[in-house]
Amino acid sequence: TERELLERFEETVGKDRRIEPRDWMPEGYRATLIRQIAQHAHSEIIGMQPEGEWITRAPSLRRKAILFAKVQDEAGHGLYLYSAAETLGADRDDLTERLISGRQKYSSIFNYPTLSFADVGVIGWLVDGAAICNQVPLCRTSYGPYGRAMVRICKEESFHQRQGYELLMTMMGGTPAQREMVQDAVNRWWWPSLMMFGPPDADSPNTARSMAWKIKRHTNDELRQRFVDMTVPQAERLGVTLPDPGLRWNAGRGHYDFGEPDWAELKRVISGDGPCNAERIARRRAAHEEGAWVREAAAAYAAKRAAGGRA
Numbered sequence: 001t002e003r004e005l006l007e008r009f010e011e012t013v014g015k016d017r018r019i020e021p022r023d024w025m026p027e028g029y030r031a032t033l034i035r036q037i038a039q040h041a042h043s044e045i046i047g048m049q050p051e052g053e054w055i056t057r058a059p060s061l062r063r064k065a066i067l068f069a070k071v072q073d074e075a076g077h078g079l080y081l082y083s084a085a086e087t088l089g090a091d092r093d094d095l096t097e098r099l100i101s102g103r104q105k106y107s108s109i110f111n112y113p114t115l116s117f118a119d120v121g122v123i124g125w126l127v128d129g130a131a132i133c134n135q136v137p138l139c140r141t142s143y144g145p146y147g148r149a150m151v152r153i154c155k156e157e158s159f160h161q162r163q164g165y166e167l168l169m170t171m172m173g174g175t176p177a178q179r180e181m182v183q184d185a186v187n188r189w190w191w192p193s194l195m196m197f198g199p200p201d202a203d204s205p206n207t208a209r210s211m212a213w214k215i216k217r218h219t220n221d222e223l224r225q226r227f228v229d230m231t232v233p234q235a236e237r238l239g240v241t242l243p244d245p246g247l248r249w250n251a252g253r254g255h256y257d258f259g260e261p262d263w264a265e266l267k268r269v270i271s272g273d274g275p276c277n278a279e280r281i282a283r284r285r286a287a288h289e290e291g292a293w294v295r296e297a298a299a300a301y302a303a304k305r306a307a308g309g310r311a
C-alpha cells in the first residue's frame, strides 16, 4: 500500500541510504529533485557564456587552452545533470524549452557581465569556490544519480577554482594596472557570489522540506557562512580587499561576521531583470535553434538503425 511505500521511503532516507530511480518516491520529492537538478543543469550550460566570451581574447595560448577546457567541462556537467533529471522521468527537450521560455530558473550569478580577463580568474576563485561549498555536501544527497554526478563534478570544480586562484596570483604579481583589474573584478563579483547560496533561511520556502528529505544537507545561510570563512584568508593571501566594511572575525562565534547582501537585487536578477538575463537566454535560444539539424539527423540515424537499415 501507499502507506507502506512511504514508510519504506522514509526509512531509507532516515538511514542515509540512497533512493534510486526505480524506487517508489513521493511525488513532491520527485518534483523537488527535477526542479533543483534542472536548475543546476541549466546553470552549467548558461554558465558557459560569461567565460566563453573570453576564449578568443585570452592573453596567451596557455590561458586559452585552460579556459577552453574549463568551459567544455561545464558543458559536461550540464549533460550529466540533464541525464540525472531524466532518471526521474523528466524529458530533456521539455527542460530546454522551459529554460529558453523563461519558465525554469538558472543561477543568478551568470547574469552579470565579464568585463575584463581578471573576471575569468575571479569566477574561478569566487564563483566556482561558492559552487564547491554548495555542491560537496550534495555528493551525499539522498537521490543516488544526483549524488554520484556530483562527485565527478566537484573534482572538476576544484580544478577550476585552483586555476582561477593561480591566474589571480599571477596577475597580482604583475603591474599596478593588473592588480587594479583584479581588485575591480573582486569588487563586482563578491556580493553576487554570496547571493548564489540563495535567499536567507527565513525567506527560503524550499529549505525545510529539502533538508527533511536530505536532498539539501545544509541551509543556505550555513553554506554562505562556510564560504565566507573559507574565502577571507584566501583574499588576504592574494592581497585583495573584499568590499564589505562589516567583515570581521568574531572570536565568540568562531566565524567571520559579514554584511547583508542586497536581497532585492537577488530577487530582481532571479525574476529575469538582471544585467544580462535577456542576452543569456537569447544566446541559448539561438544555439538551440541552430542545432536543430543535428538533433534531426541524430534521430533519423537512430530510426534507420532501429528499422534494421544500414546507417
Ligand code: ACO
Binding pocket: 035, 036, 039, 040, 041, 043, 044, 047, 105, 106, 107, 108, 109, 127, 128, 131, 134, 195, 196, 197, 198, 199, 203, 204, 205, 206, 207, 210, 216, 220, 270
Ligand atoms: N539563482 C537563481 N535562483 C535561485 C537562487 C540563485 N542564486 N537561489 C535561490 N533561487 C531560487 C530557488 O530556485 C527557488 O525558486 P523555485 O522555488 O521557483 O525553484 C527560490 O529561489 C527560493 O529559494 P530556496 O527556497 O532557497 O530554493 P532551494 O531550496 O532550491 O535552494 C539552491 C536554492 C541553494 C540554489 C539549491 O537549489 C541548490 O543547492 N542547487 C544546486 C546547486 C546549483 O544549482 N548550483 C548552480 C550554480 S553553481 C555553478 O554552476 C557554477
